[in-house]
Amino acid sequence: xxxxxxxxxxxxxxxxxxxxxxxxxxxxxxxxxxxxxxxxxxxxxxxxxxxxxxxxxxxxxxxxxxxxxxxxxxxxxxxxxxxxxxxxxxxxxxxxxxxxxxxxxxxxxxxxxxxxxxxxxxxxxxxxxxxxxxxxxxxxxxxxxxxxxxxxxxxxxxxxxx
Numbered sequence: 263x264x265x266x267x268x269x270x271x272x273x274x275x276x277x278x279x280x281x282x283x284x285x286x287x288x289x290x291x292x293x294x295x296x297x298x299x300x301x302x303x304x305x306x307x308x309x310x311x312x313x314x315x316x317x318x319x320x321x322x323x324x325x326x327x328x329x330x331x332x333x334x335x336x337x338x339x340x341x342x343x344x345x346x347x348x349x350x351x352x353x354x355x356x357x358x359x360x361x362x363x364x365x366x367x368x369x370x371x372x373x374x375x376x377x378x379x380x381x382x383x384x385x386x387x388x389x390x391x392x393x394x395x396x397x398x399x400x401x402x403x404x405x406x407x408x409x410x411x412x413x414x415x416x417x418x419x420x421x422x423x424x
Contacts, residue, residue: 263325263326263327263328264316264323264324264325264326265313265323265324265325265326265380266322266323266380266381266382266383266384266386266387267322267323267378267379267380267381267387267401268322268378268379268381268387268390268392268399268401269321269376269377269378269399269400269401269406270376270377270378270379270392270396270397270398270399270400270401271375271376271377271396271397271398271400271423272364272375272376272377272395272396272397273394273395273396273397274394274395275364275366275375275395276352276354276364276395279352279364282352282353282354282364283352283353284350284351284352284353285304285305285350285351286303286304286305286348286349286350287302287303287304287348287349287350287351287365288302288303288346288347288348289301289302289303289346289347289348289408289412290302290340290343290344290345290346290347290412291343291344291345291346291409291412292339292342292343292344293344294344294345296315297312297313297314297315298409299311299312300312300313300408300409301331301336301339301340301343303336304351307330308330308331308332308333308335308336309328309329309330309331310328310329310331310339311326311327311328311329312326312327313325313326313327314326314327319402320402321401321402321404321406321407322387322401322402323384344413345412345413346412346413347367347368347369347371347408347411347412347413348367348368348369349365349366349367349368349371350365350366350368351363351364351365351366352364352366354377356379356393360379360380360381360390361379361380362377362378362379362393362396363377363378363379363380364376364377365377365378367411367416370413370414370415370416371411371414371415371416371419372416373416374411374416374419374423376400376406377396379392400422403422405419405422
């Protein structure tokens with residue numbers, strides 16, 4: 263499946279988060295390559311994902327292959343994880359049929375919030391005007407990738423946020 267998305271810092275977290283759908287996400291990486299295998303528990307769903315960038319030096323689009331796992335399969339693979347992270351994801355409708363996926367990170371990354379928007383086409387992404395609560399577009403900055411953030415602390419990534 264083709265994934266086209268942008269990632270932003272968060273200027274101001276919406277005050278009414280409890281009114282949006284949310285879920286807990288626990289994800290880990292089974293390798294440290296630039297396109298690692300990721301396992302994820304998202305609520306009661308378990309999956310294994312591989313993302314392959316479509317263009318060198320462009321992190322806005324990737325071919326994403328995901329297969330469902332059983333909880334038992336997930337638990338069998340989890341001890342093989344090299345690094346991991348936890349976050350709460352809020353799905354915030356932002357108009358035009360788009361949803362902002364607001365990730366509030368936990369544990370060592372507490373204090374970090376990023377927001378992603380997925381698009382159906384490059385044109386839709388190009389024409390997108392972010393809401394005022396979005397901060398700087400960090401799509402092309404390596405630190406915004408969850409594989410980079412996994413295993414790090416907020417102190418370690420704070421310098422990238424300025």
